[in-house]
Amino acid sequence: MVEHAAHGHEEPAHEGAHAHPTDLTYVRIAIVLAIITLVEVVIWYIPTVRSVLVPALLVLSVAKFLMVVGFFMHLRFDSRLYRFMFAAGLVVTLGVYLALLAMLWTRGFWFPLPTTP
Amino acid sequence: MATAIDLQVQTAHGAGHDSHDGHGHSDHPPTSTGLNSRKMLMWLFLTSDCMFFGTLIATYMTYRARSIEIGTPPYPNEIFDIPYTSVSAFVLLMSSLTMVLALAAIQRGNHRGLRIWISATALLGAIFVGGQFFEFTEFTHEGLGLSSNIFGSSFFVLTGFHGAHVTIGVAWLLSILFLSLRGGLPPEKALDVEIAGLYWHFVDIVWIVIFTLVYLVPYANGPEGAAEAAPEAFVRLLTVGERFLAELPF
Numbered sequence: 001m002v003e004h005a006a007h008g009h010e011e012p013a014h015e016g017a018h019a020h021p022t023d024l025t026y027v028r029i030a031i032v033l034a035i036i037t038l039v040e041v042v043i044w045y046i047p048t049v050r051s052v053l054v055p056a057l058l059v060l061s062v063a064k065f066l067m068v069v070g071f072f073m074h075l076r077f078d079s080r081l082y083r084f085m086f087a088a089g090l091v092v093t094l095g096v097y098l099a100l101l102a103m104l105w106t107r108g109f110w111f112p113l114p115t116t117p
Numbered sequence: 118m119a120t121a122i123d124l125q126v127q128t129a130h131g132a133g134h135d136s137h138d139g140h141g142h143s144d145h146p147p148t149s150t151g152l153n154s155r156k157m158l159m160w161l162f163l164t165s166d167c168m169f170f171g172t173l174i175a176t177y178m179t180y181r182a183r184s185i186e187i188g189t190p191p192y193p194n195e196i197f198d199i200p201y202t203s204v205s206a207f208v209l210l211m212s213s214l215t216m217v218l219a220l221a222a223i224q225r226g227n228h229r230g231l232r233i234w235i236s237a238t239a240l241l242g243a244i245f246v247g248g249q250f251f252e253f254t255e256f257t258h259e260g261l262g263l264s265s266n267i268f269g270s271s272f273f274v275l276t277g278f279h280g281a282h283v284t285i286g287v288a289w290l291l292s293i294l295f296l297s298l299r300g301g302l303p304p305e306k307a308l309d310v311e312i313a314g315l316y317w318h319f320v321d322i323v324w325i326v327i328f329t330l331v332y333l334v335p336y337a338n339g340p341e342g343a344a345e346a347a348p349e350a351f352v353r354l355l356t357v358g359e360r361f362l363a364e365l366p367f
Binding site for chain 2: 020023033050053054064069072089100104
């Protein structure tokens, strides 16, 4: 009973310590990552997909990112606290970029632009 | 009484569950979160490094087209060699595989496996850094320097900092290899390898983002007629490879 309660506490982290993928799974993931990289390069050369190139590249890149973070960095199996910390960093990073873009798009609106001599 | 026993068992699991040694050993005192402080610190560092690279990438993305607008060549689409960079990206991706295999090996107590995979990771990292050095040299020959234009400044600062991270990673991996060869890395110390691995995988994911946003996302006057250039690209890749090998000192 007591043992069960102890296991129940922080279950995701505890599970993670014993549920890492096998070497074969890692190799399979690496093969998928290599194939995605190849697809990225191939579609870069195809003019017919030019209109959807940027979204396609972004989706493929995010897929690679998540696979490395989730499996190779074990974030999928580790404590939720690590996941939260890393996600918070990503959110702040995206926020900084969006703020920078917003600042450039609305330049001169919030603050007067410097005048050239 | 039951609460006290409960707390004791929880603490034991909490302290031990994060060591990833597969035997329940723990090399750190119990913490309030139940998580290893060193690993937590590494994740915090990676979070801050994420913001660091995010800022550099944001700067690059914001200013990348300015050189074209201002009219200060060389321009990105004239200078990038996508097949060459693709091979670099592939090399770094495979180094992530060898790194995770090194960790799996030490967690099983397989020291020989650890040494083989750590050596492979360091070698792949060194190949990546060598390739980046070669790419930088080529760009410089083509007239792109740190102060040539705004593209050059933001590009070299971003990729240069990434290269510095990879170089530090290679040095770290070699120190682990050295420790292992001296017998100072028992399976209970697998966390040392795991923390180095976290850093290495982070460097890899940063390159995943750089490869897409810096090299592949097309520019305003991007590579028109890329389809015609595809067969030529692979011939060019072979040529670049030959030149790279020719410059090796051995």
